[in-house]
Amino acid sequence: MDQTYGKKQKIKQLLYVLLPILVTQFGMFSMNFFDTMMSGKFSPNDLAGVAIGSSIWVAIFTGLSGILMAVIPIVAQLIGGKKKNEVAFNVIQAVYLSILMGLAIILAGVFLLDPLLNVMSLEPIVEQISHDYLFALGFGVFPLFLYNVLRSFIDALGKTRVSMFITLSALPINVFFNYVLIFGKFGFPSFGGVGAGYATAITYWIILGIAIFIIAKQEPFASYHLFSKIYRLSFVKWKEILVIGVPIGLAIFFETSIFSAVTLLMSVFDTITIASYQAAINFASFMYMIPLSISMALTILVGYEVGAKRLNDAKEYSWIGVAMGVLMAFVSGVILLLFRQEIAGLYTTDNRVLELTAHFLLYAIFFQLSDAIQAPIQGALRGYKDVNVTFVMCLVSYWVIGLPLGYYLATYTDWGPYGYWIGLISGLAVGATSLASRLVSVQKRQKLQDSKA
Numbered sequence: 001m002d003q004t005y006g007k008k009q010k011i012k013q014l015l016y017v018l019l020p021i022l023v024t025q026f027g028m029f030s031m032n033f034f035d036t037m038m039s040g041k042f043s044p045n046d047l048a049g050v051a052i053g054s055s056i057w058v059a060i061f062t063g064l065s066g067i068l069m070a071v072i073p074i075v076a077q078l079i080g081g082k083k084k085n086e087v088a089f090n091v092i093q094a095v096y097l098s099i100l101m102g103l104a105i106i107l108a109g110v111f112l113l114d115p116l117l118n119v120m121s122l123e124p125i126v127e128q129i130s131h132d133y134l135f136a137l138g139f140g141v142f143p144l145f146l147y148n149v150l151r152s153f154i155d156a157l158g159k160t161r162v163s164m165f166i167t168l169s170a171l172p173i174n175v176f177f178n179y180v181l182i183f184g185k186f187g188f189p190s191f192g193g194v195g196a197g198y199a200t201a202i203t204y205w206i207i208l209g210i211a212i213f214i215i216a217k218q219e220p221f222a223s224y225h226l227f228s229k230i231y232r233l234s235f236v237k238w239k240e241i242l243v244i245g246v247p248i249g250l251a252i253f254f255e256t257s258i259f260s261a262v263t264l265l266m267s268v269f270d271t272i273t274i275a276s277y278q279a280a281i282n283f284a285s286f287m288y289m290i291p292l293s294i295s296m297a298l299t300i301l302v303g304y305e306v307g308a309k310r311l312n313d314a315k316e317y318s319w320i321g322v323a324m325g326v327l328m329a330f331v332s333g334v335i336l337l338l339f340r341q342e343i344a345g346l347y348t349t350d351n352r353v354l355e356l357t358a359h360f361l362l363y364a365i366f367f368q369l370s371d372a373i374q375a376p377i378q379g380a381l382r383g384y385k386d387v388n389v390t391f392v393m394c395l396v397s398y399w400v401i402g403l404p405l406g407y408y409l410a411t412y413t414d415w416g417p418y419g420y421w422i423g424l425i426s427g428l429a430v431g432a433t434s435l436a437s438r439l440v441s442v443q444k445r446q447k448l449q450d451s452k453a
Contacts, residue, residue, distance in 0.1 A: 049129025080307025302383025402427020
């Protein structure tokens with residue numbers, strides 16, 4: 001990354017960092033889509049089993065991987081502060097921590113997976129497929145967490161195109177192994193939906209190998225000598241990573257798990273309503289990749305500028321990112337407004353589901369606008385390493401305001417299932433407003449501290 005002068009150069013550099021992240025996020029989303037879709041081609045039971053197993057895994061993984069995202073602001077600030085010689089030690093400490101986290105996940109799965117699935121009262125065949133899918137996926141836990149650390153290091157250097165290349169390479173690999181292991185091709189046994197778990201685990205090992213090779217052999221990564229020596233464990237550094245990372249992980253977990261909670265609460269409605277909600281929220285999640293990617297790009301660029309003590313540049317990047325998010329939200333809103341029937345048709349041919357999905361998508365327009373403000377601001381705040389207050393604001397906006405309000409409207413008013421959307425939109429709006437005020441406060445504090453230094 002380079003120092004920029006003026007808004008035009010900043011927009012250009014933001015887009016340079018952002019676009020590969022966006023492609024990467026869409027790529028990761030597509031991997032989950034192919035797992036579910038190809039399992040569904042095998043049988044409805046396999047579709048249900050993989051969908052349930054995947055929903056459990058995504059909620060856990062997104063929260064824990066958020067902890068490792070602490071590597072991005074830490075490394076970005078070190079590079080901005082011309083402390084290149086400290087980068088390898090910090091990254092390797094995160095590698096050690098990721099191994100411990102992977103071990104914790106495996107042990108938790110051994111003791112808690114069966115009780116969790118039993119609570120769900122699933123059909124025996126679906127429960128077995130979910131269990132076996134997650135067991136198969138367990139072989140990929142260690143490489144996935146390790147890769148997330150290395151990807152954070154790569155992104156922190158502003159080389160997001162490399163992460164994009166690795167993710168795009170993973171897609172055909174994943175689809176190929178899905179085909180082989182789900183349907184039993186080339187002499188392999190047919191595992192059904194469980195094969196998607198094994199295929200994904202194999203893919204994780206391959207992308208980890210690609211990342212290690214690139215970092216060890218290609219510049220500018222090789223000049224950091226990440227793997228040139230064995231570093232001692234540093235619990236002090238672990239504490240720094242966790243102090244930054246745990247609030248990030250919890251904020252992401254509360255944000256993603258809220259939709260699972262709404263799905264559970266909506267079980268009181270009929271199947272048509274539930275299916276329509278799931279289709280609409282799936283597309284809204286797809287569109288959310290845009291503000292999420294802006295958020296990740298801002299963490300890198302703001303962190304870099306803060307490390308270099310260029311606080312005015314960090315401030316400019318923050319608000320350019322928010323403006324870009326709002327602009328993209330208006331574009332997304334127009335697409336949803338004009339093409340909601342066609343979008344609903346991607347998910348169903350049932351006229352009742354199609355009509356209700358299209359109606360739900362109208363609410364997603366307002367959902368997009370709130371997301372477009374709060375996600376980039378969260379990213380900017382992470383660049384400042386300001387994460388604790390952000391976490392509390394996410395907790396309050398989703399779980400204290402959004403979900404209770406949605407439940408009340410859905411249960412005690414005529415809004416019905418739409419009440420949950422109103423509740424979530426309201427919570428997001430409160431979160432966006434409070435986060436914006438927090439960003440202004442942090443920027444003023446940083447400027448005051450810098451003037452005293």
